[in-house]
Amino acid sequence: MNLSQLYYFKKLAELQHYAKAAKELYITQPSLSNAISSLEQELGVSLFQKTGRNIHLTKYGSEFLVYVTSGLEQVDKGIAIMKNYAGTSDGGKIDLGCIITVQTGYIPKLLNDYKTRTAGVAFNVREAASAPLLGELKSGHFDVVFCAHGEDDPDIAYIPVLTQQVVVAMGANCPLASKAFITPADLEEQHLISYLDTIPLGRAMRRALDERGVQNVEYNYLDESILAGFAANGVEAAIMLDTFFLHSVEGLEVRPFYLSALERRPCYHRVYLAYSTKNYHPYCVDHFIQYITDNLVLEEDPLARYID
Incomplete structure (x- = not known):
């Protein structure tokens, strides 16, 4: 078993189609089929089952995918961290959403300050109201959002900023x-x-x-x-x-x-930085969240009243 096989398995599990997966992996379809067959033989279980021209995960494949996804996320983060130490990181891109009242002053200053400390990170910024922002955060369209506090949700963390x-x-x-x-x-x-x-x-x-x-x-x-x-x-x-x-x-x-x-x-x-505790974050997103946590968390004023 090697790392490539695990990446191949994850991509095939996402697309459930050999030709599409092979195209996105830049390998031939026979090479992908051989890699998956070899992985199944080594594990001793069938990971996929054919349904007409398509395939779907077996119960063993579904369970294995959880471990593979978690493991590859940690590998990717480790690689990103090592490249950052070596000065060879490409930085990455962060999809950021915000409410309109912070996009003219707070967000530009924040991102400019952050970019002076962290080279190579690009931000894709889009404005919307708080409720849509939180919905798109949960669905994975945003990595982080700056918004009002929504309903309590165990899958979303809020940092007052x-x-x-x-x-x-x-x-x-x-x-x-x-x-x-x-x-x-x-x-x-x-x-x-x-x-x-x-x-x-x-x-x-x-x-x-x-x-x-x-x-x-x-x-x-x-x-x-x-x-x-x-x-x-x-x-x-x-x-x-x-x-x-x-x-x-x-x-x-x-x-x-x-x-x-x-x-x-x-x-x-209060306006909050919100992020998903459930969705996968690349290293650049985790680093940005940690920067906010370490440097920009709002200190509560005991003389004030907060309505959120």
Whole structure:
């Protein structure tokens, strides 16, 4: 048994077709067939069974695939680490997803800083909302994502990396504009708008406001751009996050939101680096996650309130 046979077996198990597997492995179909037959003879079990022109794994093949996949992942990582020590690594590519509010400032700075420390790593960056990002993370389309905390899931790990402050935004004619800060008591007579409560941020905002008895809220909006637009041009006040969107809306007044006038505890929503604990990660992805873990984990402020 040799390493090539194990790679051949894994590829054939993925494609379940000799011709397709041989093409991707850059070998002939007879060479692949001979390698698999030799492996089966050495193991003493049949790994594949023919079904017409296709094949599928036997129960022995399915079990063997688990061990082979795990073993080859460790071999690949070991090779990558040794090449990195030797300065011959090609770096690799990381598919990264992020919410829009971190893609203009935080992500470019983070990646530029990381690239100065780690040569050769390329990033493929795509923006989406938190829920789709987490779905594509689990399916393997992303290696890591920067997003709001989703529902608890044993297959996803979250590392807090930055905060965005909760504020109240309004037009200049709103009665709240005369205040230096806003508390839940100030909102009792005010018509409020906030995020859709079907997205992670909206659910977190609704929980926080419900705890403080703030009930007159319309949870219908997707992001800060539309919330800020309605707040600046209407009678509504928007309870939302302080992001770059707010600074591009003319006539908008923004005030910090505190839980009480006495304590004046600011509220923050956290953004997380999320990654799958189940999916395979090449060495470059593990190294990036470790870099975040070692250097950029957010320290919790005991005086603040986190709504996520």
